[in-house]
Amino acid sequence: MKKSLLTLSGLLLTTTALAGCGATNNNAGSSTNAGNEGSKEPVTIKVQAWYTEAQGNWNATVDAYNKTHPNVKVVYEGMSEKGDSQEGMKKMDLLAASGDQMDVVMYSSASDFAQRVGAGILEPLDDYLKKDNIVVKDEYKIDPIVNGKYYALPGKMIEWFVMLNKDKLDEAKLPVPTEWTWNDYAEYAKKMTKGEGASKTYGSYFHNWKDYSLLALNNDMENPYLVKSDGSANIDNPKVRYSLDLRNKMENVDKTSVPYFEVVSQKMNYRDVFYAGKTAMLATGNWMVGELSLNGKFNTVFAPYPKYDAKDTNGLTEIGADFMGIAASSKHKQEAYDFVKWYTTEGITTQGLFFSGWKKADINQNVDAILKSGKPENVKFIDKESLLSTLKVNKATKLVVPPTYALQQEKEYMNQVELYLVGKQDLDKTIQTATTKIEEIKKSNK
Structure with missing residues (x-):
């Protein structure tokens, strides 16, 4: 060694x-x-x-x-x-x-x-x-x-999908999605956001993981990660720009998704936010099925991971x-x-x-x-039909096993994303600065 x-x-x-x-x-x-x-x-x-x-x-x-x-x-x-x-x-x-x-x-x-x-x-x-x-x-x-x-x-x-609160979906008179885009997701969030202040319930929730700042890149078949296998930056592209712009609009303009500042300052747990009914939708990994079988409190349905473009393959999801x-x-x-x-x-x-x-x-x-393996009183809230149909339509992207220094690159990327989402810099500077720092880390690790 x-x-x-x-x-x-x-x-x-x-x-x-x-x-x-x-x-x-x-x-x-x-x-x-x-x-x-x-x-x-x-x-x-x-x-x-x-x-x-x-x-x-x-x-x-x-x-x-x-x-x-x-x-x-x-x-x-x-x-x-x-x-x-x-x-x-x-x-x-x-x-x-x-x-x-x-x-x-x-x-x-x-x-x-x-x-x-x-x-x-x-x-x-x-x-x-x-x-x-x-x-x-x-x-x-x-x-x-x-x-x-x-x-x-x-x-x-791990494959990703979207969990939806069926009660809030029915209240908004929306069908369970079987194929949709991120633009569709944003519209669903608008229609399911209700109330103001402490009693407000949001249509969407994005956690502070890097996955939620790469939404449209996560279902790119060839390069679904923020760096390529050789460690070079993979963020100055339309899908990453779209992802960050969409998240910023939903959180800070339309106010249909929990703001990033609240997520980090209140140290929110994505599970608790969904279980408490504070969000109608949660894009997440399939590990949550097992957790719902032990903790489910309301009717939950499932939809495929949204697409970047309507022409893209349905159900294409990042894999882990x-x-x-x-x-x-x-x-x-x-x-x-x-x-x-x-x-x-x-x-x-x-x-x-x-x-x-x-x-x-x-x-x-x-x-x-x-x-x-779950508890009957919790399992009854899981809609097995939409779960199975979603799982069967899922198609995994390629797994990118990144360089050994990739965690440093993720951290620098998220530092710049945070500045953008709290309004301290614009999208162009976010992409440019993150790209520079990612390339510097690659160079220093040669």
Whole structure:
């Protein structure tokens, strides 16, 4: 491992602090736990991620695996009491620095995953995959390859759609959309915005994630991310300009979407805003189906992700995943790999909360498993018909696994977007300054 300083989640890590990384170079199929040879005691491996038990149903999931694998004891460790992915990943970085046991680890976005690959935290999986004759792009719906190697397999697969409060939709006498554009979305928001002041309910809500500042770019088939795979800027184009202009008009002119300033100053949680009925629509990822099955409070219907142009393909959506891999410091790499392979194929349906990235998974069975895992008093509010029709029309864009420094570029982009959305600079300066800073980061990381 390179003897250089790596900034990870605000934590300065040295390669010597990543205990054992440079010392392990084990062949696929072997375990480095020599002390277990000839022992009947099961090997204990840890799965570490940010999910709470309520969010992830992990105890039942690992129990299902343990029952059919008596030589292994899988234990789940949640890294965040609130189920916050960023908090959880920071704690995992600390574990990597301290040398604590790490076996199976997960990251919530391609940019977070790429950064940890660059830090040397993850073990290459190529030898294991070759031994099992697994061709990732044939087996899974997304291909998380980094510089010609695999360091993770896709856990839950994320596709986006729009959730709508059916009661507010009916009140506005609007049909459930089955194909629409962002202009249509903006019109729906106007018709479903009601009231003033503290009692006001908005037609739309955009969170402070970068996804909500790339609305029309998110369903671009070839380049759905703010940088290209080589790290060069991909924001000075009509789709990004349209996205920022649309958001600014809805938040600051038409006032049909919750203003950005309120989102960040009040530290709003997008779930709470939707559950409280403060917004009629929420563009979000399919992980919310499992959450609705446990928390739904009113009739909710689903619509495909809106299009930039009416001529575009219906249902084209950005794609994401939880990236599950093996810690480079693990002493039980084969056992960890076996669990990763099981979880990313059969295990997600067993878990009953998320959608699978495995091509052999059946979407109807996947939905039924999620609804079965929910609470009947909450599941009844989920409109299964519109959910299934939306999921079946969805078509994923290409997955962009960005350079290891992409999180720095995302931060600089969002800094400029914030200045625009709070009225401190115009759109042209926002695009120009963000482009310059993104290119500077690329240059400094060569």
